[in-house]
Amino acid sequence: MKPIWKSCKHLGLIFGISGLTVIGIPFPSQIASNGVNAQEQSDFSAQDMTQIANQYCLACHNDVLATSGLSLQNIDFKDINNNAEVFEKVVKKLRAHMMPPSGMPRPDFETYGVMTSWLESELDRNWLENPNPGRVTPIHRMNRYEYNNAINNLLGIDVDVMELLPGDPTADGSFDNIASALPFTPAHMERYMSVARQVTRLATGLPPLIPSITNYEIPLYMSQDWRQTEDMPFGSRGGISVRHNFQYDGEYTIKIDLETNYQDYVKGLGWAQTLDVRLDGKLLERFTIGGDAPGTPTPLSFSGTGEPGSIDWEQYMLYKATEGLEITVPVTAGPHSVTASYVRQQVIEEEIPQPRQGGRLPANSEAYLDYQKIHAIEIGGPYSIDENLGDAPSRQLIFSCYPDQLSEEASCAREILTRIARNAYRRSITENDSQILLSFFNRGREQGGSFDEGIQFALEFILSDPDFLIRSYHAPANLADGATFDLSDAELATRLAFFLWSSPPDEELLQVAESGTLSDPQIYEQQVRRMLKEDLATKTLVEDFAAQWLNLRRLDEVNINTVLFPQYDVSLIEAFEKETEMFVAESIKTDSSIIKLLNSDHTYVNERLARHYEIENVYGSRFRKATFPDTDKRGGLLAQGALLTVTSYPGRTSPVLRGKWLLDNLLGTPPPPPPPNVPILPEAEAGQIPTSIRERLAQHREDPVCSSCHVVIDPLGFALENFDVIGTWREFDEVGNPVDPNGNYPGGVEFSGFSDLRDWMLSRPEQFAHTLTEKLMTYALGRRVEYYDQPVIRQIVREASEEEYKWSSIILGIVNSPAFTSSMAPSGIAANDTQVPSQIADSD
Known part of the structure; x- marks a missing residue:
């Protein structure tokens, strides 16, 4: 029996569309008289949508101007499935109130809600009629983090080889595990072989070739x-x-x-x-x-x-x-x-x-x-x-047998190598595999003169073998173009392990996959919950997923002006990073609601960070849970020093960077890149009194090209202006002007500072849940989330809301989704979803 998500024919049973709500905006019972007649939401139709589009959208999106390449002049709203990609983008713009642009007539708040809700409902309905799970990228190289975890787990060692490997690019600035962005060049192969030689000599107790x-x-x-x-x-x-x-x-x-x-x-x-x-x-x-x-x-x-x-x-x-x-x-x-x-x-x-x-x-x-x-x-x-390494944990793990005489070496070598290769290759080992491994053992035995040298040489081959380095997924033979197929149990086990652990499957998961029972819904959920309870899951989701989602890795790159901020030093940087890691880890480990990430009366600090946050009675270097004395000034991710620092310039805060970061990472409505040749913010000339950042941004927004995005970005950033470059609470900015944290967000929303912004976000939990689910799904799939994934994400969020948005409800929704458990043959999807790194061919 397959999980209900695994077969697209069952999706209609669980994909409810009645009572759909726009993220963050409840359905009004009626539409105010501002472009549409008052009517029940259930009576809203494609004709009403056409009327609203004609009134508010066609001034820019007509056949003549076609602003941003989009014309709605002849769009048939009765059949939006033919334009699903366009309308998923429209939904994001409407959700953030980015359109129509500033200065143009705009619908009222309720009409925004009805438009967005109706579009989402129609898009979800059409997805059910034409399900598209996307395609698993057929060739997916391990990134550095995954490789490091894999070799440590396979060999029983504790080393960090990430700096010895080439860096991994991030696709569209998101995550470094996106398959289509991970090249596999001869330079990569050379590094993998070098690292494999070093770690296998270490694990087997052989001396390094050079210091x-x-x-x-x-x-x-x-x-x-x-x-x-x-x-x-x-x-x-x-x-x-x-x-x-x-x-x-x-x-x-x-x-x-x-x-x-x-x-x-x-x-x-x-x-x-x-x-x-x-x-x-x-x-x-x-x-x-x-x-x-x-x-x-x-x-x-x-x-x-x-x-x-x-x-x-x-x-x-x-x-x-x-x-x-x-x-x-x-x-x-x-x-x-x-x-x-x-x-x-x-x-x-x-x-x-x-x-x-x-x-x-x-x-x-x-x-x-x-x-x-x-x-x-x-x-x-x-x-x-010291060559006395007989009791080293790695040797105990590797040498499950040891020959007493020459005649026993081949059988013992076969036992050792097939066991390790099975875990490394994440599949059963064939006789052909065994013969290849023994040939490498014999060559190493002959060259090195000992059994240990033979095992080391064969292990070196395993750790540089493409079967180890690359996760590959295969469609069944004779499959029709565009048809949907389920991943095999072995492929599904691999996908689960690299999502939750950034490492190959362990013995239990491998055995379940080999038995063919992983696709049983109950067993599948049991395995997912077991994996989530492991410390490795928390470690992976914090160190790899959250560190990239929240831009923690940029902390080492931020070049803060220490003349202006002399308290910014290594100990504070480390404390910032540790605080956010422990805060997110607690949330995952306790299976808490993700919404609590936005609002909490406590955090984790040591004495250094406690002083920075003005928390009393914390002494020593040990991090511990501490309660904020004033939750109007602190509480949740928004007020943590790490995130405030990575969204600042070296010498001053940036409402634009902070607002853009919020839209992208917490609200899920990233603004488009700025147009070319946008002027920088004007600075005060010599002899002039420095103007505030608010005044300079007001000048910037006078440019119509800039205004449509900044009217959304700036109010969010202004609300965080009470935090300086390194997250210290302040009443005056860098040039001595009083801080003004007030902002007016489109739709009549007003902020008077951090606390108001946080409360506004808490009032629309679905929006944050949708954003986090989309980010986590991107990470889990190892590909970009596309327009055809949005209906599935909305369904995951709706179901997770019934469990207060617990981590487990979102993760189970992702791993049970068609996008995770199945794939579509190449001709059935867009070309950019089938790309594999072109450099792979160059390395053959």
């Missing part, structure tokens, strides 16, 4: 005047703390590189400063650098008379002062914290006379007497290895 060197740099814009992270001891300043995975027990080097000025002189050598290097908080070495540090030239002796230019002085300033900032230390395998930071002290001690600076030195005095700064930390190794 590795990893360099961690500190962004130049980052201030190093204060304690940077919670990993550093109190009384420290600047520096860097990294979590590095040491692949083997052995000896490693840790080398510190200091920041230089434009002349390549090391900064801050005019006085002695103390640098500590720690491993997991334990002091490894303390260095004194600069000034009259013992054993080094004293640079001040060169500044008293004459010009600093002697060979000794130059050599000291260029490199000798930092010679020896390297240590060798034994480290056990696994992730460890490596920290380099300075002991905090005053630049110039009070009441101590300083020598007069002479010659050219004053030109460099700022850099000379400044704080020293760490540019990077380099970790190299291992240079010697």
Whole structure:
């Protein structure tokens, strides 16, 4: 028995269209007299729709102007299915009140609701008559995140190889797991083979062929005047703390590189400063650098008379002062914290006379007497290895048998390799597969001279085999063009696992798929719920889905002006990210309503973030749940520092960036890209009093080309103006003007700040639910959501509303949808849904 969603002929049983409501706008019992006659909603017809379109739309969308390539002049509203793609776009515009443009006659609020509701109802009805599940992209390469998870789970190791692989592009700025956007080039293959060699040697306990060197740099814009992270001891300043995975027990080097000025002189050598290097908080070495540090030239002796230019002085300033900032230390395998930071002290001690600076030195005095700064930390190794790895977890997982004599090697190798290959390939292993794997084992055994070397070489092949790297989906033989077919149980298990875990199926899911019972509705739901309870599901949905949906990954790219915002440092960045991750993780783990993401009386903070949010009585580096003292100023995603920071410019807030982000990520009505040659916001000229961002945007909206979008974008951004660039609550903006958080949204909606905006969004929960469902469905399918997916999304949201929009209700709706469980033959859908990365052919 198949899940009811899996067969399109059953869709009419569950796809109710009566009582349909527009997202966020309830049906009115009557339409006000503004373009249509008052009438019952149930009597609204295509003729009424035509009348409204003639009154409000044809001024722009006629056969002559055809604004944005759309003419409604001869559209037959009795048969909108022939224009479903167009009308799904119209629905989004109407839902956001983006059309008609500002300055043109507009329907009243109720008429917007009736128009949108009727269009959605007709589109859903037509989808039922002509269901279109879309097409699974037949070739889908793993992205870096998926590959990293897969090798760790398969081999029983804990490594991070993402930086060793090429970056994955995001399709349309959405997610990096979109199949059509993931190339598979010879360069990718070369990297996969290199990584496979490293991780399989690690997992089998064989020494690396060459030591590795990893360099961690500190962004130049980052201030190093204060304690940077919670990993550093109190009384420290600047520096860097990294979590590095040491692949083997052995000896490693840790080398510190200091920041230089434009002349390549090391900064801050005019006085002695103390640098500590720690491993997991334990002091490894303390260095004194600069000034009259013992054993080094004293640079001040060169500044008293004459010009600093002697060979000794130059050599000291260029490199000798930092010679020896390297240590060798034994480290056990696994992730460890490596920290380099300075002991905090005053630049110039009070009441101590300083020598007069002479010659050219004053030109460099700022850099000379400044704080020293760490540019990077380099970790190299291992240079010697503890080879006693017999009890390593990875070896226990891999070597399920071990031969006592040569005659037993082939059978043991077959057992090991077929077991691992079955999990890697996500299917049963054929005899041909077994012979290929044994051939690689024999070659590695011959070249390396041991059983372990043979297993390692065969595993290296598995992890660089396209059967592992690519998820492929196949239509049944002799299928008619445009016909719909169900995915096989094995394909469905793979799709489930990569959606919820970003990793191949585990043993239980694989066994259920091989038994042919995964398509049983009860068993299918049991497996989905089991998978959701695993910590890996929460981890994946937070680290991969939510991090991209909410733009958390951009936090590392935001170049905040630390002169204007000196409190913005590494510890605050880390706290921002951790807060949002823990907040979303709690919501998923407890299967809470997604609507609570918008409004909550608590969040997760440590002492650093609590101070930033003005929450009292929170001490220490540990994150814990804390209640907001004033929910009019905080509560929910909208007021979290991470999201406010990634939607700001380096030196000022941006109502436009914030409003656009809200429309795209929370309200599901993204504005179109700005037209070419749009002028930038005017800045105050020299001698003029700086104008507020509101005044500058008002000038911007005077341009009719800009007005139609900004009338929707700007009010949302204005409502968040009480939060500065890094999310601190404020009453005055960057130039000292009082903050004005008021906004007028089309349709007569007025905001007087963050709290009003949040309440307005809470009053239309279906809109946020629709947006999150659409984002999550894009991520789950690994393709763009198309116009023919919208009726299914609306149905998922309607059903989820009966369970208060719990995460599980939305996820179950997605994994039971035709778009997830079935596919259509190529000729039945648009061409852009069948694309596969063209680079794949180049790699053959």
